[in-house]
Amino acid sequence: MITINGLTKKYGAHAAVDDVTFTARAGRVTGFLGPNGAGKSTCMRMMVGLTPPTSGSATILEHNYTDLPNPGRHVGVLLDASAQHPGRTGREVLALGALTMGLPSSRVDELLEVVGLTAVEAKRQVRNYSLGMRQRLGIALALLGDPQVLILDEPANGLDPAGIRWMRSLLRGFADEGGTVLLSSHLLHEIEVVADDLVVIGRGRIVAQGEKSQLLAAAGTSVTSADNAKLAQALAHKQIQVIPAGATLHVDAEPIVVGQTALEQQIVLTELTSAGASGLEDMFLQLTAADAREGVSA
Incomplete structure (x- = not known):
């Protein structure tokens, strides 16, 4: 469990x-x-001790990350796949991680197989990896210590697309076995498919949080x-x-209220749907409209 307080x-x-x-x-x-x-x-x-907070706290498994003994055995972290040493091979990156955590070298082969990096790819230097291969290596490093939490x-x-489906299955299986997953992504469809709970942040503050099904059901029209x-x-x-979004209006009311208002004003409607039916993207755009930049899509 991850607990963030103020x-x-x-x-x-x-x-x-x-x-x-x-x-x-x-x-x-x-x-x-x-x-x-x-x-x-x-x-x-801040959760993993790389940036000190001005105030408030972040605990993982009821401890500060920096106080966890051998933290990689408890928390798997992937913040930047490009941060791996470019001159080392994929196998060397994992072997050093295993050595640091006190794990047997056999764990390296297990994780290479889990993330789908072949023996030939494992011998390549990271500088020659594609971004997708670096992501797989980063996920392998996060899973190396058999942690209870993934960030x-x-x-x-x-x-x-095949890699995204693989990752979705991996994270779903990890959570179903009792693990905690905190997942940040711009791929809203993937979040919508795999997430149980949502935390939406805008301008540094939380604008919505709760179970995915409840948030989408309350997303308006x-x-x-x-x-x-x-x-x-x-x-x-x-x-x-009412929040304009191109040719569409996002309205904080039930469809029946919007339809009745249009009828009263003799306005022809060309589309009327529950925002929850349009999925996470509409809810995200509505909640973060104040942060939108012209010409930049979500």
Whole structure:
């Protein structure tokens, strides 16, 4: 289990992470979402002692990460697949990890097989690896000590569709066996498929958290009409929040309320769906609209 309580990191007057509190539970995959610059990576770095917090705490298995004896045997971490030494071979990277953790060398071969790196690939220097191969090596290193907790930042970057499916199965199996997974990714569909719980962060603060099914069910309504401006004005007059997103309006109300309002104003609707039916992407865009950058997709 990972417990985050009031975690804050300030750089001068700027709060990169601002009073973040959540729990990633054992036996579950927790998806950690947010736009670029929202504070996800800073949070994860504070969890594993790489960045000191300004205030608050982050504990893993009820201990600070730096207080865990032989932490790799308890917590598997992948924050940056490109951080591995480029002059070492994949096998050497894992062999050094095994030596540091006091593991038998046979564990290296086990993990190479688990992540699908062949004997030939294991003998290559990391500088000659593709990004997908580096991700597989990083996941192998995170799993090397047979940990109870995984903290992974964008582990699917560079993986092909087969690799993404493999990783999804791996993480689901890890959680189903009682492990704790905290997973950050921009691949919203993959988070939607594998995650049990969601934590959404924007501008350093949590904007939503809870079970995935409940959050998606409460995501509101997506609507497109012949006169979005008039419909938005009518909904706002009823104190209903409306967030424009291109040709669509995201509305914090049930579809029946939106439809009734359109009928009252004699506005033709061209699309009306529960935002939960449109999946995680719509919910994410609605919750993080204040952080959106023009011309940049989620």
